[in-house]
Amino acid sequence: MKLFDVYPINDINITHAKGSKVWDDQQRQYLDLYGGHAVISIGHTHPHWVHRIEEQLKKIAFYSNSIKIPIQEELAQKLGEISGKKDYQLFLCNSGAEANENALKLASFHTGRKKIIAFSKSFHGRTSLAVAATDNPSILAPVNQTDNIIFLPFNDSSALEETFKKNGNEIAAVIVEGIQGVGGINVAENSFLLSIRKNCDQYGAVYIADSVQCGYGRSGKFFSHDYAGVTADIYTMAKGMGNGFPIGGIIIAPHLKPKHGMLGTTFGGNHLACAAALAVLEVIEKENLIQHAEQVGEYLSASLKSISSLTGVRGRGLMIGFDVPDHLKNLKKNLLFKHKIFTGEAKPNVIRLLPSLALTMEDASYFIQQLKLAIEQYQD
Numbered sequence: 013m014k015l016f017d018v019y020p021i022n023d024i025n026i027t028h029a030k031g032s033k034v035w036d037d038q039q040r041q042y043l044d045l046y047g048g049h050a051v052i053s054i055g056h057t058h059p060h061w062v063h064r065i066e067e068q069l070k071k072i073a074f075y076s077n078s079i080k081i082p083i084q085e086e087l088a089q090k091l092g093e094i095s096g097k098k099d100y101q102l103f104l105c106n107s108g109a110e111a112n113e114n115a116l117k118l119a120s121f122h123t124g125r126k127k128i129i130a131f132s133k134s135f136h137g138r139t140s141l142a143v144a145a146t147d148n149p150s151i152l153a154p155v156n157q158t159d160n161i162i163f164l165p166f167n168d169s170s171a172l173e174e175t176f177k178k179n180g181n182e183i184a185a186v187i188v189e190g191i192q193g194v195g196g197i198n199v200a201e202n203s204f205l206l207s208i209r210k211n212c213d214q215y216g217a218v219y220i221a222d223s224v225q226c227g228y229g230r231s232g233k234f235f236s237h238d239y240a241g242v243t244a245d246i247y248t249m250a251k252g253m254g255n256g257f258p259i260g261g262i263i264i265a266p267h268l269k270p271k272h273g274m275l276g277t278t279f280g281g282n283h284l285a286c287a288a289a290l291a292v293l294e295v296i297e298k299e300n301l302i303q304h305a306e307q308v309g310e311y312l313s314a315s316l317k318s319i320s321s322l323t324g325v326r327g328r329g330l331m332i333g334f335d336v337p338d339h340l341k342n343l344k345k346n347l348l349f350k351h352k353i354f355t356g357e358a359k360p361n362v363i364r365l366l367p368s369l370a371l372t373m374e375d376a377s378y379f380i381q382q383l384k385l386a387i388e389q390y391q392d
């Protein structure tokens with residue numbers, strides 16, 4: 013059987029990894045500034061994470077949500093403490109798309125309404141409602157098309173205000189990334205997030221903060237929405253949550269009430285995934301990784317801004333993007349194949365940096381040095 017060929021693949025076989033380094037089957041070392049697409053939060057194969065998973069695996073890996081799973085409560089407790097959302101409720105699932113799907117569904121159940129506001133350049137996942145709320149018609153199958161999504165320009169508070177004025181009583185939710193990832197690292201302005209909060213309050217809509225990529229400490233705060241001092245009704249999360257072990261979740265404000273059968277999943281919240289997620293939070297806390305991400309991110313951003321051929325350096329913490337001019341269009345490829353550095357991208361010309369939150373200053377400065385060399389050497 014062949015694999016279903018949906019990914020454009022680099023001809024590299026990574027066989028092992030540690031911290032922010034990965035090695036291929038030829039024993040060549042790479043620096044990982046991509047974090048396997050913003051997933052590696054505490055560093056590849058962190059010993060505490062490996063230990064927690066191994067210990068859990070020896071006891072029990074999975075049982076269904078029909079029984080008590082105390083490690084879920086342990087995870088909820090720790091997540092409440094570290095995120096500062098102690099009074100929220102946790103629902104666990106398996107991926108980012110699933111988290112958004114559940115958040116949107118819950119908002120609709122809660123309000124009894126159908127319309128969702130989403131924004132230009134948004135990415136919320138590939139399942140039915142999540143993809144419908146994603147601003148990319150090329151990944152929307154005919155069956156996913158719906159007129160329940162209202163797309164508005166990102167960071168445009170007047171358009172938001174106008175729409176609420178006209179249709180406020182039909183709107184179930186606003187879903188917004190605090191920093192758009194796939195869209196090219198676009199930071200939501202504080203005033204924009206405040207205006208989402210205000211309109212949701214006024215019209216009884218649910219504010220959903222898609223924190224799948226920009227959450228879990230990546231921005232230098234636990235949620236990037238925290239920069240605006242706003243509180244969302246639901247935060248969705250996934251990527252960094254398990255450091256590569258698949259787990260997603262939503263945290264839900266106390267005024268949104270649960271009902272048996274309202275949401276559900278077979279695999280979500282299994283023992284093994286919770287052990288991985290707990291290990292991640294324990295390491296984030298012990299190694300002070302959120303503050304570390306902020307500091308290393310500041311250094312990287314400032315260094316990138318001093319490179320004259322790069323423009324539009326933007327982002328927060330360790331979620332950084334910059335524009336690559338046409339004459340350097342092969343920069344990402346050259347960094348990977350000639351300098352052995354993984355970075356991310358956003359079409360058409362953005363390089364995205366999404367490293368582990370534990371990226372060292374030394375590795376960050378090595379990256380800047382190699383980036384400068386790559387720019388000098390390969391002006392193709």
Ligand SMILES: Cc1ncc(COP(=O)(O)O)c(C=O)c1O
Nearest residue numbers: 107108109135136137193224225
């Ligand atoms: C902001 C955001 N939301 C949702 C998703 C979907 O997550 P997953 O691929 O785990 O379904 C992504 C994935 O890139 C994302 O960046």
